Amino acid sequence: MTKKRYGMVIDLRRCFGCQTCVVGCIVWNSLPKGIKWNHVDTAGSKIEQQPTGTFPNVNMSFLPHLCNHCEDPACVNNCPTGAMHKREDGIVLVDQDKCVGCGYCTWSCPYGVPIKDPVKKVMSKCTLCVDRIEGGQVPFCVADCPGRARIFGDLNDPDSQASRLIANRKGRRLCPEKGTSPSVYYVGP
Template identity: 50%
Template sequence: MTEQPIRYGMVIDLRKCVGCNACTVSCKIENNVPDGKYRTWVKEIEKGTYPEVSRHRLPRLCNHCDNAPCKSACPVRATYRTEDGTILIDYERCIGCKYCMAACPYDARFVNPVRKTAEKCTFCYHRVQMGLLPACVTTCVGGARIFGDLNDPDSLVSRLIANNPVQVLKPEMNTRPMIYYIGAEQALLGADYTDLAKGEK
């Protein structure tokens, strides 16, 4: 039997997320993300009316989609997929046209004001290539972020997906995202997500 190639992905278990934003801070430090910009962030969404109010957390990042609209939208082919499925940007090719930003249904990209190119989460690819975990995973105090090989049935990410109801953002877009959520509010996953979570990231 032919061994399947590695396919990296992430499970975010919202039952464990405490909204501490350690993931956001560690990502900014590890990747030298400019002030006011974020590769990963945690949306706090309030639902209901007083006194029946609840708050919900939704950590966000690039979904590293199998059917990535950002990749097909790039006119200079600066956005590409690695052999392990990670979506990356070739900063030498990127012209900062923002087509990829417009194509991404998850609002996961921004223009780096220093480099003048598109930027986003890379799963800390430089760390993963050295056998390390993404910075956001290592600093998650609740253990809510789990990263690994989705093609390995024995990996923790695969076992979590197999044994829990999981959700993805905007499934109706058919982008086949590789970020899976456990315990997400259904209303936050579909087309109405943008209306519920407006604001600067």
């Protein structure tokens, strides 16, 4: 039997920028003020919720970001203490007891994901809600997305909904040239 490799597909046609995933993540993980493990950018704009283009030809689309739980994570490869580590199922975590808060993980991550917890003074990041996964549930951002834009699954299972979406809708990864092989894919426009 093939081991599991968890990942996520984000359907950009279904994301309408509501920020429910961001708020839900903060609440579920009891994150301190100022810490976000995922965020939603307004594509093409430096200002949140501002359309691009010129009236009457305007467009507004969104690009959700979270830890990509890469197959070859730069954060793990460059962590001097071994605090950043990857589980057998592909989930990348921070052992906060080993972390010294040096920030090498953020500097080496092509997506700039790990963030320093201002209270604990160590790095933190999306865990794919490993506590929920181990309890047979999906990550909270997937469960609470009103547009059903996030699909979670085993990427090593060709019959999982996530794998089928990647295959059928030509799922793509952010920054493939960085060589980290993210486990978060995007489909849609």
